[in-house]
Amino acid sequence: MIRPSHSPPRSDASLRLTVDRNPQSAPTASFNESCSDKTQGCVSTAFLAALAAGLLLATGCAQRPAASAGSYAVIAPQSTEADIIRQAARVVPAPRQLRWQQLELTAFFHFGVNTFTNREWGTGKESSQIFNPTQLDARQWVRVAKEAGIKQVILTAKHHDGFCLWPSKDTEHSVKNSPWKNGHGDVVREVADACRAEGVGFGIYLSPWDMNSPLYGTPAYNDFFINQLTELLTNYGQVDEVWFDGANGEGPNGKKQEYDFARWYAHIRKLQPQATIAVMGPDVRWVGTETGYGRETEWSVVPADNLDQATVAAGSQQAVAFKPQGDMRGAVLGGREQLRNAKGLAWYPAETDVSIRPGWFYHPAENDQVKSPEKLLDIYYNSVGRNGVLLLNIPPDTRGLIHDSDVRALQGWKKLRDETFTQNLAAGARVQAPGRRPQALLDGKYNTYWTTSGRDTAAVLELTLPESRTFDVLLLQENIAVGQRIERFALEVQQQGQWQPVAEGTTVGYKRLLRFAPVTASKVRLRILSSRLNPTLSELGLYKGPTN
Structure with a gap:
């Protein structure tokens, strides 16, 4: 399980995270159970407050009066419960959040050295020579997703093993030292180009945890991470989403890293201001389970108790101190009971993620374990149909293609949705x-x-x-x-x-x-x-x- 540290934050608002879960553990089925092997983390309300702080810093809204409609609100000390509820009703999504919500369906492409080692998590010690897809066709990936009704895709540009799917200047652990295209390939480029050609949104996942970098666990790593963000956000055109998780294990030196999330958020806002930042970010939160099933009661407005009128007015909200106050995995997050004592409110919608297979990377043994069209439809009703956005993982295989088993399931899923939602039977009423x-x-x-x-x-x-x-x-x-x-x-x-x-x-x-x-x-x-x-x-x- 990933959790925010119980120690106060540093003055620069960087966040210390710890990991205490087994990577092989099974996905959770309940919001109140431990987190799964995936690394979005169990986000506390206090951590949400930090994320809201990042949002304020990066959107330039610090001077907005508290009473105005916007994506956050500060609660005046004398406010009654009725006042707070009225204020919550006026909190609205930022334009980037509204665009993201209207996507409804997005996809993950988990692809990297783990694809070739047949593992879910790498070690950072893998040889770049093992990365060698023989038929890589990013246009096929994106086309398959688009034909299933998916509007945006996110590529794992770097997973925890540190292997980069683009020729990063800051590490040798990348495609530039692989046999694929004689070291001249760039998976990020090919996916970005395919998205533009198909009219599909493009996002990148960049793992904060890097098992390969010798800088990990030192202050210099945050600069290294900024450099990698800069490469991804300046060389590939428009990026619509940047996706972080909270995994924070040890690097090759046995140390853990203090992530400077606030600095990273500000950098993304500067280079790609339209991009949503998820799920360890200020725009989108993890729903709390990787089953694909959201809450029966899902509020997009939740408490953000580090919002303070004086610091908002001073434009220094990012420096506010906070402490943990529960987590974001409860059955209800933004109901009247949860808002009753709130000091601030933020629009912070839920993303519901699940893989089409048991694992997140491709494994040949799972070719006959792909979720059926009927199961995917049930997930759709319980994610998109519960005020969420569905992030469906579709992992390319060792050839560099989406496997036929996955393609057939996606086609069947789209057919079921079309058969249901083509005609509104209330029409003409x-x-x-x-x-x-x-x-x-x-x-x-x-x-x-x-x-x-x-x-x-x-x-x-x-x-x-x-x-x-x-x-x-x-x-x-x-x-x-x-x-x-x-x-x-x-x-x-x-x-x-x-x-x-x-x-x-x-x-x-x-x-x-x-x-x-x-x-x-x-x-x-x-x-x-x-x-x-x-x-x-x-x-x-x-x-x-x-x-x-």
Whole structure:
């Protein structure tokens, strides 16, 4: 398990992390269990505060008044619980966070020396000579992902073993000393070019832990890391996401590193200001499990208790001291109970990651263990359909290609989604709803939305369909550009003159999908039972999944 250190931070806001888990441990299935072998880490609320500090520093928002709508808010000392809840309803994503949320589906490409050693974690002692894909085709990787509906991919440019998939000037442990293309290859270049050609977003994963670098565990390593970031962020065009994890084991000298995250965040903002920084970063957090399943109740606004009015006004928020106060793996992170004593709030949405295979790197023995289309669909409902973004790992094989087993699973998954979501069965319905713009619920445009009038925080929306229709999926979308607000809702259908319950839920956020037993009806109503300020809905959909 990765955790923030319980000692106070240094004045430069660098963070000390420790690792106490077995790399071979099994993935977790619960938010309250230990973290898995993957290295995103168990992020505490205090650590979130540090990340929020990095966000403030890097977005240049330190002078914004606390009462203004933005991606963070400082809570005044005299605020009541009601005040805090109202303020939380006005916190909104930064433009880069909104773009990221709207991707819905992203992919990881875990590729490197581990692919050729048949291991999940390397040692940093591998010879560069083992890296030699015979048919590497990054365009195939990106095309396979795009055809599955994935909008952005992230390449493991360097994993913990320190082997670089680009010819870095700062280490000999890279593709430049491999037999692949006689040392003249650059995997990062090929993936970046493929993304541009296919119109897919491009991101890089750069492991802070480096088992190969002799500088690891010394202050000079942070400079080394800045140099590697600079190479990746200045030589490959636009980078849409930079992905860090929190693994912090020993380097070749037996030492651990004090990571200077605040400096790294500021450097990324300078070189690629549009890029989201995940998941040990200020923009996106890890959902807390690698099963692909998010929370039933997922708030994107969470406490950030190092936000302080005086330091925000002084523009020195990054120097605030903080202490651990719980973690980010609870069943609910941004509910009323969690916000009641908050000193600050931040928009910090959840990314849900999972591999299409049991492992994160390619292993031949797992070719018959690829997740089925039906399993991937279930993961989709429980990640994207729970106000998250799904990061699906698709590891290239030793040839440098996505294996046929993975391709078939992805194609089947896309087919199931298309069969379900191509036609909104609520289309053509007559909508009766209090408030403004009820027609926006069915116009297929995210930027238009229905909302109540006055101070109404509850409402009943009734739909009369053109004829009786059978459906088993409900889709709801809030317009998160004005905040996440809905706390509880219920779906009902009218049968034989009586309203019958069908499904109920808590948070909506960017997207909520609920499945239930098929029902046939011509009258449907959605009851919004509780909301923070006026609820908003951009879309309402009724769908029928494919019959097995």
